[in-house]
Amino acid sequence: MEEIEKGIKGGSEERWKGAVDNLTEMTSNLDSLQKLLLKKAVFVDDETFSKASLTSEQARTIKVLEQRVETLERELDAAISAAARARAEKRQAEAAQKAAELRAQEITRELENTTSMYANSSFQYPWMSSQILRAEPALCLGLTDI
16 A cells, blocks of 8 residues: 555656756756847837837738739639630531531432432333333343244
């Protein structure tokens, strides 16, 4: 039991020692910061501070606006590129449409030629058929002579 109490007390002592060490380090850091501020700090009157604050705010605003301009320039470049691609695609589509129209005209002409040839053939078929029928007896007679 005594050993457990010693372990608990030992753990508490270590935590207190760590906390004191942290406080000592923080004190040292604060001293260093105070010395740095005393060397580097500039004390000004209220009017000068107001002007400096205004200038600082304007500088931040200018930086934000410059970033916005850069973003808008990139967006504009992207839009110009997209428009150029769209124009190129439109030209390709128009060329493809013209080729398709020419092919359709060619097929139409071929169809018209085929139709006229069929019409001529259908008109000539009865005439040729009658010629064959008239010539058939003569052909049959000629074959029997052989």
